[in-house]
Amino acid sequence: MHRRTARGALIVGVAAALAVAGCSSKTTDGGSSETSGTGESSALSIQPGVLLDSAGNEVASADVTDAADPAGSGNATCSGVSLAMAGALTGANAALGQNILYGAKLALDKHNQANPNCQVEMETFDTEGDPQKATQVAPNIVSNASIVGLLGPAFSGETKATGPIFNQSGLPFLTASATNPTLTENGWTTFFRGLGNDNSQGSVVAKYLTGTLDAKKVCVVQDDSDYGVGLARVVTETLGAAADPACSASVKTGQKDFSATVSQIKGESPDAIWYSGYYAEAAPFVTQLREGGVTATFSSGDGTNDPEFVKQAGESANGAVLTCPCVPAPAALADQYEALNGQAPGVYSVEGYDLTTIMLKAIDSGVKDRAGMLEYVKNYDGQGVGKKYQWNDKGELSNALIQIYKVN
């Protein structure tokens, strides 16, 4: 008896829910299209703004027509040499590795089409962005003698773990995205970083905030990652008196509720907020800041410079200043990239393209082994699509540029 009533009630309940859902889905189709004015009016995206040099001064974007062309002369001959790419190609951070790989593929495609007698292959090694996996993969790269240059590893952690292996075997490894400053302090002779490191990003950003944006009071908020903490330290140091210790705060990776931090910041009413961390936390953070009535400029680094940030924060992301040591692809290159890979270029795509071009030029010039490649890259001095490439003896770019992006 009792059992039957319970079951009956359940069925009636479910049926009612379905019926109401079915009916109202029709009415809300009209309803939500009315409200779509407020809901979807914004097609916000991350747009490149000014390009800054290490002193924080604005510089003109590189003239793409001067950039090194992977096609070269078209009559290069080579055989028995190949390149490799290592980075996260599957797993949580695959998008980043793919950005780099697709950039490299575009350079390879241009080169191989123009040079019938020099077909260079690029072998890919998936590290999943994990230092442990990368260490397992690295010997496979090193033991293949035909590989004369490596594009990667992509992340700082895996680069730190595998650097000694590549360095010992004399294999030049050119990273398109690992920005941890300490990487160039290991005495590695075959490591080259194709972009500015976190120190240069942090100091340039601080100068931009106090200079161009004229911020008198900045709240520095950091997450608990090595990246976030390191970047926040440089930003705070360079900001000097403008960094307000009363509203500097730490948050945790995976945190979604920032109400305590928001009320702390609100009480200080700063001109700008710098967030050191990744988009997964930055998006809810900026949303809650805006909901809490904080109107200060929100700024963050390359960890937040991802379309996902705008997707999740919506209107709250509007006006956010995002920086990156990576440069945007010029329109012509972006079209070629999209035609080949079926998606628009992302962060570090241009770096992947440029670094591959440099290694291809080395092969075209007759480089046959790792020692030759190392010599070539060491002495390289040339314009790329994004920036000028010339390394100091540690493997840092002698003129690292920081690109300012804006969400609008």
Add this chain to the structure above:
Amino acid sequence: MIATSLAASATLYAGNIDFNIEGLTTSFWQLTIDGLSYGAIYALVAIGYTLVYGVLRLINFAHSEVFMLGMFGQYVALELLGFTPSGNAYNEGVVMTVVFLGLAMLFGMAVSGGAAVGLERVAYRPLRKRGAKPLTFLITAIGMSFVLQEFVHYVLPEIWPGLGGTNAQQPIKLVQPVEVFSIFGASVSNVTIVIIVAALLLTLVTDMIINRTKFGRGIRAVAQDPDTATLMGISRERVIMLTFLLGGILAGAAALLYTLKIPSGIIFNGGFILGIKAFSAAVLGGIGNLRGALLGGLLLGVMENYGQVLFGTEWRDVVAFVLLVVVLMFRPTGILGESLGRARV
């Protein structure tokens, strides 16, 4: 005075812990309100742990994933209702918003309830039939927790593009938090009111189901003495199934309330920490005790909110678990003690 104590603590803790008493006193009421709204969500999830523990003596660690599936459930419901995720708030008017939220909540409850019952069928019932040891159940629960997480992480995006995967779901925001009134200088938003009222109401209803209905008497009887309950004509299997269902339904409701507060929290591992907190809340109040779950949830929510301002945001979880340890040291059965299995005259 505060300044000197600040300086002293700064030297003591080398900057890792800030001892921000001033921040705590100035925003005390705001923190209390915010903490209560979190606590209410913890409480709803905690009831699921408590009920299952009361009946089966099993800590159902996969309950946090039941909650997580509820978040996806209500998300799908809102999508089916014609809302496109955009990160911006819709403005549908009070009545329609309540209707939509109600429907989404029903759907979330259905998904969570179904998941909880399914979990019981697939994972726990076969073990029970074979007379497995308690430890086996515990390991299975932890295993199922990972299975469900990774399902949403890797499998769901393959079979339902746009759902699950590495990134959080693009939020669908029905309600923009707006201050409705302020109390002692703390602003109380519409979202906070909805969360606290809905959670209290649901707890009250659950309490009545357990204490006033025939089904509730069945649960209490099985919790107290499964063998005798069976002899008295109570189907143990059925009670277990309905217990999971009830816990799942409440987790589904909590999922909707949570996404009201944190619209971008819908992610495969989004239930994990919250589930552990809710479990702590259940233990804090006295596991197996319905009112204890409510008390433990609210207490935990408020205390960790104080703690994160006093010590710094990164200490929030630490505060919650230290509180748990301290309470258990003095009251090993929790604040209110265990009651579901106790005989009542």
